[in-house]
Amino acid sequence: MAPRLAIEGLSVGYGRRRIIEDLTLPAISGGGVTALIGPNAAGKTTLLRALAGLVPARGSIRLDDTELTGLSVAGHARHVTYMPQALPQRVALTVFEATLSALMSARDETLSTAGAQARAFATLERLGIADLALRGLDELSGGQRQLASLAQSIVREPTVLLLDEPTSALDIHHQMRVMQLVEELARERSIIVIIVLHDIAQAARYARRIVVLERGAVAADGPPGAAITPETLARVYRVEARVERCSQGFLQVIVDRAV
Numbered sequence: 001m002a003p004r005l006a007i008e009g010l011s012v013g014y015g016r017r018r019i020i021e022d023l024t025l026p027a028i029s030g031g032g033v034t035a036l037i038g039p040n041a042a043g044k045t046t047l048l049r050a051l052a053g054l055v056p057a058r059g060s061i062r063l064d065d066t067e068l069t070g071l072s073v074a075g076h077a078r079h080v081t082y083m084p085q086a087l088p089q090r091v092a093l094t095v096f097e098a099t100l101s102a103l104m105s106a107r108d109e110t111l112s113t114a115g116a117q118a119r120a121f122a123t124l125e126r127l128g129i130a131d132l133a134l135r136g137l138d139e140l141s142g143g144q145r146q147l148a149s150l151a152q153s154i155v156r157e158p159t160v161l162l163l164d165e166p167t168s169a170l171d172i173h174h175q176m177r178v179m180q181l182v183e184e185l186a187r188e189r190s191i192i193v194i195i196v197l198h199d200i201a202q203a204a205r206y207a208r209r210i211v212v213l214e215r216g217a218v219a220a221d222g223p224p225g226a227a228i229t230p231e232t233l234a235r236v237y238r239v240e241a242r243v244e245r246c247s248q249g250f251l252q253v254i255v256d257r258a259v
């Protein structure tokens with residue numbers, strides 16, 4: 001059965017400043033992508049970090065029968081993998097070594113060394129970066145580094161995969177390739193994928209559910225066609241925009257002006 005992640009009465013802040021207050025979301029289920037969108041400083045990264053156990057949170061985050069809020073960072077890491085926006089720069093490892101070490105640190109005791117190496121290489125192939133396997137992380141371009149970071153996240157095969165703007169440094173080919181792959185992984189492995197994106201059309205194309213966050217609260221939540229409307233865009237992003245379908249049926253957002 002597909003896993004379910006339920007968030008109830010979640011409050012998260014830094015020091016005494018509350019960023020997310022009493023947030024409750026209908027359960028997010030595995031098997032598809034959920035996009036988290038919203039304006040700058042809405043709290044998207046803060047929410048992902050709370051789900052990964054990287055910032056203290058009050059309330060409940062339940063993955064099936066497991067309450068995550070009480071777990072240590074290592075306890076979270078058994079279920080959840082988080083790919084941050086900022087990528088590590090100065091690591092003296094090759095892409096293959098970094099991918100393998102990400103897998104080994106997930107400590108899957110059933111996996112042999114040969115099995116782990118095969119899985120790491122297959123992940124690079126699937127992302128189309130097998131040719132970078134022996135290159136040092138510190139000699140990659142920004143986009144290549146982002147793909148290598150994505151490899152480190154997906155190789156662990158987590159139940160919950162949290163991706164914070166994973167396509168921000170990528171050209172259009174690689175953006176599409178990554179989004180297609182992430183959507184395939186969600187379906188194939190029946191995992192929960194929550195992805196922060198600024199590109200609303202991309203979110204609408206690949207996500208089956210979009211949660212719009214505004215000032216730490218849910219401004220809209222539902223299938224793309226229901227969550228992305230001119231009214232929501234005006235209220236949340238302060239833009240005058242049209243939402244139309246292209247000839248292939250995908251939602252497109254045409255922004256006429258900022259208001």
Ligand SMILES: Nc1ncnc2c1ncn2[C@@H]1O[C@H](COP(=O)(O)OP(=O)(O)OP(=O)(O)O)[C@@H](O)[C@H]1O
Pocket residue numbers: 014019038039040041042043044045046047
């Ligand atoms: N480590 C921190 N300490 C204190 N305040 C923080 C910290 N990280 C984020 N904030 C604040 O929390 C608020 C939400 O930030 P967050 O990064 O979650 O927003 P976001 O929706 O991901 O934004 P963006 O789209 O700009 O990346 C902002 O006001 C930010 O200044």
